[in-house]
Amino acid sequence: MITIVLIGLLGxxxxxxRTAVGNVMISRPIVAGPAMGxxxxxxxxxxxVGALFEMLWIGAAPIGAFLPPDDTLATGATVAAYSLAARHxxxxxxxxSLAIVTGLPACFxxxxxxxxxxxxNADIVHWVDRxxxxxxxxxxxxxxxxxxxxxxxxxxALAVIVTLLQFGALRxxxxxxxxxxxxxxxxxxxxxxxxxxxFAAAMALGAPTRKVGWAGAAxxxxxxxxxxxxxx
Amino acid sequence: xxxxxxxxxLARSYLIQGAWNFERMHNQGLTFAVLPALRExxxxxxxxEAAARRYMEFFNTHPYMAxxxxxxxxxxxxxxxxxxxxxIRIFKQRMMGIGGALGDPFYWRALRPLMGVVGVALAWxxxxxxxxxxxxxxxxxLLYNAVHIPMRSMSFFWGYRDGPNVIQRFRAYxxxxxxxxxxxxxxxxxCGVGGGWAGGLWGDAPETLAGLVRxxxxxxxxxxxxxxxxxxxxLRKGGPVESILLVMLAAVLLVAYLAGGGxx
Numbered sequence: 001m002i003t004i005v006l007i008g009l010l011g012x013x014x015x016x017x018r019t020a021v022g023n024v025m026i027s028r029p030i031v032a033g034p035a036m037g038x039x040x041x042x043x044x045x046x047x048x049v050g051a052l053f054e055m056l057w058i059g060a061a062p063i064g065a066f067l068p069p070d071d072t073l074a075t076g077a078t079v080a081a082y083s084l085a086a087r088h089x090x091x092x093x094x095x096x097s098l099a100i101v102t103g104l105p106a107c108f109x110x111x112x113x114x115x116x117x118x119x120x121n122a123d124i125v126h127w128v129d130r131x132x133x134x135x136x137x138x139x140x141x142x143x144x145x146x147x148x149x150x151x152x153x154x155x156x157a158l159a160v161i162v163t164l165l166q167f168g169a170l171r172x173x174x175x176x177x178x179x180x181x182x183x184x185x186x187x188x189x190x191x192x193x194x195x196x197x198x199f200a201a202a203m204a205l206g207a208p209t210r211k212v213g214w215a216g217a218a219x220x221x222x223x224x225x226x227x228x229x230x231x232x
Numbered sequence: 233x234x235x236x237x238x239x240x241x242l243a244r245s246y247l248i249q250g251a252w253n254f255e256r257m258h259n260q261g262l263t264f265a266v267l268p269a270l271r272e273x274x275x276x277x278x279x280x281e282a283a284a285r286r287y288m289e290f291f292n293t294h295p296y297m298a299x300x301x302x303x304x305x306x307x308x309x310x311x312x313x314x315x316x317x318x319x320i321r322i323f324k325q326r327m328m329g330i331g332g333a334l335g336d337p338f339y340w341r342a343l344r345p346l347m348g349v350v351g352v353a354l355a356w357x358x359x360x361x362x363x364x365x366x367x368x369x370x371x372x373x374l375l376y377n378a379v380h381i382p383m384r385s386m387s388f389f390w391g392y393r394d395g396p397n398v399i400q401r402f403r404a405y406x407x408x409x410x411x412x413x414x415x416x417x418x419x420x421x422x423c424g425v426g427g428g429w430a431g432g433l434w435g436d437a438p439e440t441l442a443g444l445v446r447x448x449x450x451x452x453x454x455x456x457x458x459x460x461x462x463x464x465x466x467l468r469k470g471g472p473v474e475s476i477l478l479v480m481l482a483a484v485l486l487v488a489y490l491a492g493g494g495x496x
Contacts, residue, residue: 192436226428
């Protein structure tokens, strides 16, 4: 129970960093993942999920009115759901693969509810307008506090609810495949090779010039060759 | 204006997006930030109410670039009083777009990805040297905020000092050139770390792949490298990352089923 409360608190803190307070980037998966991992006692899973999710959505930026997928919620809930799974006796790369897949919807659930919350913030602004008409200037501060607390409360609630739902989905999926050696082997291999997509996403940010593009390709080949020579 | 008041405004500017809304974007965050300064200038009363109402108009820019604009607005407000309304409105309209045009490519498209790539590189290196694991979240945070916080805070005071001419300060810093350098660095780090991963310098991807397909060991890095470039091509063509991930999982499971459950 205490762990669930802590997941909620950390979820709220990470969520407000995305928009409402500071934007110091503790909400980025590469920070949020290890932080959640430490909290729930799965630091390596937190590191791995954080690094993968950081790469997958590295180019998604909140520009103008566009809201990117909520990679913070997805990271936190995935790490927390995996830790609950580990406490129930199923863990390992296969389970981590399932955790990643079940974490994807969180990106869109988080974004959808964030959008709704931002719509409802207009009601706070209208209330502040009316209060200013009445000469109550301090309502600006009350309105701001109310809105920030709204972000925090939603972040906390989402972290807890999505973690529990994800854990449920994870457990159901795992029981579905646990007696199938090919499925387990496929999931273990997927865990090993899915970073390919992450690296591709990071590279897809683009080389600023053609020369840098070629230099990047050469660097990729050089490191890959160095590794291959070690395998021989 | 008192220095403590300026510091309070600066601290509040970190909550500029606290009441982000689709109707007037950062308007309430802006009003919340400048309120201590308006109170000092006008005291409590109708002038303060009128000034606060003015700031509740539409406002949207890059959240970090709001700081110099707030500083400049205070300078205008302080020097011209309630007569500053039109001048501030024009300044806001002129600067909102410029703030976005400078801040989005620099912070969101260059510094943030660089921070992420550095963290990811450390995470992979931590699979070889586990003592690096603690640095994974710390180094990117320090790297990012070593630029973000001083720039955001200093630029607030530039704005207050220079007023509407604050934009000249940013010319001297040449944001586009630095953004380009950071993008270049991030790209090269991603390529190097990706190549090392494919070759098995860190992590165990080649060995893991060998659990699925029967092939000589040196073929595995080649296959993983090809996989990275196929994914890269799909992403460049606009394929959603989530769909590619699911297709990859389906393909791996299919191959695993075709290969059967035993060892290859």
